Amino acid sequence: MNRNLTPTTQPNDFEDHVANWLCPLLKAHDVLLDLHTFHKGEKPFALFGPENNEGTLQPFAHARAERELALRLGVTRFVDGWLETYAKGVKNRVAYLQANGLPSQGLNTDPRYGMGTTECMRSFGGYSITLECGQHEAPSGPFVGLRSH
Secondary structure: OOOOOOOOOOOOOHHHHHHHHHHHHHHOOOEEEEEEEEOOOOOOEEEEOOOOEOOOOOOEOOHHHHHHHHHOOOOOOEEEOHHHHHHHHHHHHHHHHHHOOOOOOOHHHOHHHHOOHHHHHHHOOOEEEEEEEEEOOOOOHHHHHHHHO
């Protein structure tokens, strides 16, 4: 569910079926708080979206509301620009493959493969924060998530 989350008329794998169920649910709402934990690191953080824009990668109109929500989650570390960073990586990967005469097909060469639940929510006109509540085994992680509600 963290990559290429978009409805499809021809589901090929389990995640496609999940996307066909989950995306309409997201579309029916305005805001998503997506709770996660992470493998390495210590400090909880929140990921939020782009500035307001009418671009093709991730058009968005709720930057202020999303940032205000992020500031209320009780964390002090924030990350932005995920999808743009992923798209740059895809561009570099495709250039490398082309320069070396290798095929550039598949999900890892599609900028939309960086689209997870938060980006899907934004694509439907809503806004969303991913809250990384802490390291997987950290006893404080559940409290970060509970405090965010």
